[in-house]
Amino acid sequence: MTPAFADLPLEQVRTLLAVVDEGTFDAAAAALHVTPSAVSQRVKALEQRTGRVLLLRTKPVRATDSGAVLVRLARQVARLERDASAELGLRGEGEPTRVSVAVNADSLATWFLPALTRLPREPALCFELRREDEGHTATLLREGVVMAAVTSSPEPVPGCTVRPLGRMRYLPCAAPDFAARHLQGPPREAVAGAPVVVFDRRDDFQDAFARRLGHAGASAARHYVPTSEGFVEAVAAGLGWGMVPQPQAAPLLRAGRLTVFAPDLAVDITLYWQQWKLDSPALAAVADAVVTTAAEALLR
Numbered sequence: 001m002t003p004a005f006a007d008l009p010l011e012q013v014r015t016l017l018a019v020v021d022e023g024t025f026d027a028a029a030a031a032l033h034v035t036p037s038a039v040s041q042r043v044k045a046l047e048q049r050t051g052r053v054l055l056l057r058t059k060p061v062r063a064t065d066s067g068a069v070l071v072r073l074a075r076q077v078a079r080l081e082r083d084a085s086a087e088l089g090l091r092g093e094g095e096p097t098r099v100s101v102a103v104n105a106d107s108l109a110t111w112f113l114p115a116l117t118r119l120p121r122e123p124a125l126c127f128e129l130r131r132e133d134e135g136h137t138a139t140l141l142r143e144g145v146v147m148a149a150v151t152s153s154p155e156p157v158p159g160c161t162v163r164p165l166g167r168m169r170y171l172p173c174a175a176p177d178f179a180a181r182h183l184q185g186p187p188r189e190a191v192a193g194a195p196v197v198v199f200d201r202r203d204d205f206q207d208a209f210a211r212r213l214g215h216a217g218a219s220a221a222r223h224y225v226p227t228s229e230g231f232v233e234a235v236a237a238g239l240g241w242g243m244v245p246q247p248q249a250a251p252l253l254r255a256g257r258l259t260v261f262a263p264d265l266a267v268d269i270t271l272y273w274q275q276w277k278l279d280s281p282a283l284a285a286v287a288d289a290v291v292t293t294a295a296e297a298l299l300r
Helices: 010-022 025-032 036-050 065-087 105-110 112-116 137-142 176-182 187-193 205-212 228-236 246-254 281-297
Strands: 097-103 125-131 148-151 160-174 196-198 222-224 242-245 267-276
Touching: 010 025, 010 036, 010 065, 025 036, 036 065, 065 267, 065 281, 097 105, 097 137, 097 281, 105 112, 105 125, 105 160, 105 228, 105 242, 105 246, 112 281, 125 281, 137 148, 137 267, 148 281, 160 176, 160 246, 160 281, 187 205, 196 205, 196 228, 196 242, 205 242, 205 267, 228 242, 228 246, 242 246, 267 281
Parallel strands: 097 125, 097 148, 196 222
Antiparallel strands: 148 267, 160 242, 160 267
């Protein structure tokens, strides 16, 4: 008979979380102030109780899909415990509540940080922001690594709610001198051989734009610049063309450092806010600030 969550010893679930967070059984033992043998026994007991392999014994240790479900449960229980302690006045004096959020680089560079400054002084919060592509932030939420995420996925992660934030518009941009040299003529032909700037090796955005024009992909001559600000500066410096968020492009367009070489082919990415289904005052306050700021900064 499969046990219900209520039948799972929290000590074992917390131990599983410690192993995943610390990366090894020995490090988890040190964090929990127990022996490595005790950690191993608790994890084995939890695997026997659930009838599933919960950890991949790699270095560092990684949770399996089943283990990720329990890791998420452990983090949610810890969040509720901290909120309850704060409401009862049992939290240490001045100890802030930590909120972990996955957010894409372009949102982080434009509108997301101003959202955090809108939060009230109480309750005291501190943030752990995990930068990840908007197409992959939901994975961190699914694995229980973060409590909330800015994502391009409208499908709620199990155990989460989803709210639309708005659309981030991207413009196909290049430096004027670069455009004069490389981007004359129809965009489909121009982007085929022009150098391009991409975020990292997982970034498919520029290639998707080229495919939209009817080309197999962006040029093989590409520059990898893995920060949002650095990416925009690389395009403005004339290293290659790239899809630039409108909020970052606007001042550079006014200054004449960028030009839009295909003005009718802007791309909109719809963003969503996903978070755990928890009655957490801290998480609710962050969600309200994020949704309000996004409504002002993004396109509807």
